[in-house]
Amino acid sequence: MSDHPSYLRVFQTFARNSLVRDMTFRANFIIDTVASICWVGINLSFYLLIFQYTGMIGAGTGWGKWEFFLFLSTGLLINSTVQALFMTNADEFSELIRTGGLDFALLKPIDTQFLVSLQRIDWSSAGNFVFGLVLLVFSLFQLGYAPGPVEVVLYLLYLVCGVTILYALMIAMAASSVWLGRNQNLFDFWFYITNFARYPMEIYQGRFGTPLRWFFTFIIPVLVVVNVPARFLVQPLQPQTLADWLLPAFALAAAVLSLLASRWVFNRALVSYRSASS
Amino acid sequence: MLARATTWLTILRISIEERLVYRGDFALGTLMRFLPIVTQIFLWGAVFEAIRASGSGADSVAGYSYHDFIAYYLLTMIGRAFSSMPGLASGIARDIRSGTVKKYLIQPIDMLGFLLLYRTAHKLVYYLVAAIPFALVFWLCQRFFPGWPDAITVAAFLASLVMSFLLGFFLEATIGMIGFWFLEISSLMFVYMLFSFFFSGHMFPLDMLPGVWGPLVRVLPFQYLAYFPAAVFLQKITGPELAWGLAVELGWVVLFILAARATFRLGVRQYSGFGG
DSSP states (O other): OOSSOOHHHHHHHHHHHHHHHHHHTHHHHHHHHHHHHHHHHHHHHHHHHHHHHOSBSSTTSSOBHHHHHHHHHHHHHHHHHHIIIIIHHHHHHHHHHHHTTHHHHHHSSSOHHHHHHHSOOOGGGHHHHHHHHHHHHHHHHHHTOOOOHHHHHHHHHHHHHHHHHHHHHHHHHHHTHHHHOOOHHHHHHHHHHHHTTSSOGGGOOHHHHHHHHHIIIIISOOHHHHHHHHHHHSGGGSOOSTGGGHHHHHHHHHHHHHHHHHHHHHHHHHHHOOOOOO | OHHHHHHHHHHHHHHHHHHHTTHHHHHHHHHHTTHHHHHHHHHHHHHHHHHHHTTOOOOOBTTBOHHHHHHHHHHHHHHHHHHOOTTHHHHHHHHHHHTTTHHHHHSSOOHHHHHHHHHHHHHHHHHHHHHHHHHHHHHHTGGGSOOOOOHHHHHHHHHHHHHHHHHHHHHHHHHHHGGGTOSOOHHHHHHHHHHHHHHTTSSSOGGGOOTTHHHHHHHSGGGGGTHHHHHHHTTSSOHHHHHHHHHHHHHHHHHHHHHHHHHHHHHHHTOOOOOO
8 A cells, every 4th residue: 555645536535525515505505606607797798898889809909709708718717717726725725824724734644735725626616617618619609610629739738727827826825924924915916916817918008018918927927827728719819920839838838837936935835834833 | 962972982083093003904905906997997998999990980988088987997996985885784794693783782872873983984094094095096197087177076076975985884784784684694795796896887887888778777876886976077977967866866875874774673673682
């Protein structure tokens, strides 16, 4: 019998336990799911309203109505995944640090980052995921475009990259509560940062827009999270020349580097961690 | 009578002191709250760029130019500073559920009056500390504003803001009072928040709504929480329409003052003090 736990089996247990727990508080689960979907619905209404007045976002950018909805659905898929897998855990991680409960996590014979990041899965975000999928298929149908196998594989790959980058950002921010204490501002901060990634990066232009775009592409790479995969589905924006492939290549590198950076921050946080009396 | 006034002043003073303790968080938090507007500004910039490029000749959306949109969003921040009541309804419901509402019933303190003073104190401190970040942002963005409006518009603007504070307070207080009949009001709160966010004009000027939606939303009180003050300042609502709007807003305020009082009285009558 191996000393190491099977990480896949552990994850499956986490997933199953979380599902059981969510189903136990079924009313809450339903309310949360409906709430998230309503919120998405409201935003969607807003965008539909905008498209009453214009055919495109940005001049000649290629982000017409259904292309924009493809972007939105990609965002939904990524954000709902991050929310389901990591948000509750990041929140709890800060609490664990604050209360000293992290001691018990450290004692377990499994990688602490794995445990802390995945122990609780929020299944109520699955509603948003399904919504995103439906919107995606519907938008593709409206555009009359069926992506080929290459595009689909690349799309899935970059969905994973997007989730990775957001995860790295989230866990690094949660880990920083070892040094910074109170974390309420942290999650406001998360919302403010990811808010910049809500729309196609083409909207950031001009004197202030371009530096902003640069910052959120290369320093805190939230802009590549949704933009890169979404472009694979929008025909006029798919990479044609070699230069076009630079951004996807960068996105891949950014995902790997973010993950490594988050691991580094996490481990440094563990080193600096001084338990509260537990 | 004098004793009453001194009591109220004491409550006000204590609440202000309590709030000032957290003033460090405030200034940075206030500035950060403007960040989502930055994204909206860029979004609308792109929309207007597309409109201009389409060659249709139009330069406004529902009567709002690009600069108007930015000014509008900034003004809704002010509206929100007056009308948002975080934790009011849930706090009342929690007090009812946990039984701590008893302290209002056995002590000679009027619950609504106390909560109103408490909120007023918090808001006053908030404005004091937030004034500088707000002034900074507005000064930086002054080119988006069409200059200072006339005295009547400014007076109407201020009146609508004070009323939006009262409306926001008594509306949420009434919802909180439902806690006397239903233990959990969080789902109701959520529905309220959704409607409120969409129909108060936080996301977009309500003039944009097409067809039957426009008049439908005008019937609801939510517009006075953010849209109405902003539209008044930008002089999108003038003359008799303005007077009518202010009158209706006053009407809603009175309605919800009565509703809050009535639900409180009815709730107390059938309340059995669990917990506490």
